[in-house]
Amino acid sequence: MNLLLVGGSFKTLPIELREKLAFDGPKLTTALNELSARFGCESAIVSTCNRVEIYIARAGEEIAPNADLIVEFLSQFHQVPFEQIRGSLYSKINDAAIEHLFRVAASLDSLIVGEGQIAGQVKQAYESAQAAGSAGIVLHAIFQQALSVAKRVRTETGISRGHVSVSSVAVDYVRQVHDHFDDKTILVIGAGKMGALTLKHLRELQPERILVTNRSPEKAIAVARECAGIAVGWDKLDDALVDADIVLSTTGSPEPIMTKDRFDGILARRSRGTMVILDIAVPRDFDPAIHDGDQACLFNVDDLKRIQEQTLQERQQHIKPAEAIVAQEVKRFVHDWRRRKNGPIIARLTQEFDKQAKAVFSDLRAKFNGELSEEQWKYIEGAFKLLQNRLLHGPISALAEEMPEPTKHTLLEAMMKMFRLER
Amino acid sequence: MTSALEAYVREASGSVRDIMAGMLTFTERITVLCFAASYAVAFGVELWHLFQPRPILRIIALVLGGAGLFAHISYLIVNSLIGSSLPLGSPTGSLFLLALILAVFYVGEAIHHAKVAWAMFVLPVVLALIGLGVASHDPQDRVASWQSFWGIAHGTLLLLAAVGVSVGFIASVMYLVQLHRLQEKLAPLESLPNQERLLEMNHRAILWAFPLLTAGLLAGLALQANVGIDWFSIRILSVVGLWVVFAVLLYLRYWVHVRSRQVALWTIFAFVILVLALVSPHSFGQGVGP
Incomplete structure (x- = not known):
């Protein structure tokens, strides 16, 4: 090859x-x-x-x-x-x-x-x-x-x-909390481009509905149209949060839009399960104190990036074992390939020895015909076969063990010349 | 036990008798150690999988769990149903039977949800129940009431309720682990079910167990008409206590809408009371042979 x-x-x-x-x-x-x-x-x-x-x-x-x-x-x-x-x-x-x-x-x-x-x-x-x-x-x-x-x-x-993109890690977290999505509501706050990929991944979960809110009603309508959602007025943000199971927040607001006190008021009105908030806005939209892991799971960009880095670091630990597998597989492949390549030559060598052995045996039988019993001839024939196998064992093993480095004259070529085996 | 088994085999005829005799010889050799060791090794393999994940390890753990289950079933058939040396109504019998049902639950879930580390959560409970069964074993334990209709109804209903409580307990422990991971914002894990699923599992288990527990208690009252009952025995107090805890649990869950964490903690508390009830000796028919 x-x-x-x-x-x-x-x-x-x-x-x-x-x-x-x-x-x-x-x-x-x-x-x-x-x-x-x-x-x-x-x-x-x-x-x-x-x-x-x-x-x-x-x-x-x-x-x-x-x-x-x-x-x-x-x-x-x-x-x-x-x-x-x-x-x-x-x-x-x-x-x-x-x-x-x-x-x-x-x-x-x-x-x-x-x-x-x-x-x-x-x-x-x-x-x-x-x-x-x-x-x-x-x-x-x-x-x-x-x-x-x-x-x-x-x-x-x-x-x-694990996943190594921020949007995939965000969806992984959502999946750690929610099991099915056909009864879930996603609320998108803001129209930041950063959230586009995450929203795409969230849409793949096929939620019951998507609500979109923005300070600018026009932008809310535009985003809602893109994601087949419903635009909600900015003044209805708290009501939308009461109904939401997953929140994706990407506003460009310089101040948090949701303080802990305001959010506590929203939680008091909620009867639904845990709310997952993906706050990927910078600066952050939600007060980090909101996170309790039970009623509200809040993940911001830093949290998601930390997991991304952690996953990458963990993968580093698996590089050596993976490289060992690759090295082992390369060795096995090269060995198998060489055996496959040598196969026809070994078959020809065995056939040639068989031919020679049969010729010598026929001469012997013609010369001593009638002097030995059929059983004794069978024994001699078996002895020929045994001798042939013992003689060939060395060369065939040597071929299989030959180092794979390409050399000018390979053992295979030498053997073909020595035993007059034509290609 | 041997004479009872021999009598059972003698009643069968021809080749059936030979097969049964061979099977009995094999199954008679199965001890508690056989299935406990299988479950323990399956748990060990699952632990190994935790640090060096390989699909083959999960399969080995499942095969070991399945082997343990086979040995467990054989042991209970030979010793409880045929041999009657270990009545299922006795503390040890009840604990072994509950462990068996949970082992079935493990094998079923491990097949249907192969990515989840069920062995990590279910097998320790199975092993603990077997351990408690061995520790509380009394060779003289006989429950005469087990032979009556109300006795069978009482025992079966309470056992089924116990299965619900145990499944609720496992779901609650898994929920608390998941909750901790989310609170600490640890990396998402595939080997742990999500919160919503665990809560549903817990709620279903509670809703299933409560009516069974109530019916089991009522059957126990009916049984009282036939045999004497000591209302202040640990077992009776524990079962009544379990019922009260369940009533509180349902009230908190459906009327007060407490946090899921509190529901999980109450379920764990209910399981502790259940174990106390199971290891306690019977208050009626104690020491009376069948």
């Missing part, structure tokens, strides 16, 4: 170059077809917002194209000067390239370690290569294994545990 990887990631390529080198939409299929046509090899492209990587492979002994040829292809395809990208791209071959893909799929090489999107993107890259007919025996094996390594890392380590 000859595998070559040429690419760049957020670590080596600035965003402007990543944007230029991206293979989006129909570009991907065109590029895969062109790579196959130009270099006569298997190809796959992993193109995400954080990386662009081209994997080139050949199943036989013929070596894969030079890395510079691939850089040249990238340069011509995207019309970016060769010199501008050459220094920012990395290239890896064989085991190193396999390890890199396994690390990428397992999200060990991601901007946010443990993020779950990358495995899907690697799968998509593989499926695109399959659809374009550019994935052959090597890339099939490597990409399938990469996806299984990603799954193993995800299930056997805590690397993907």
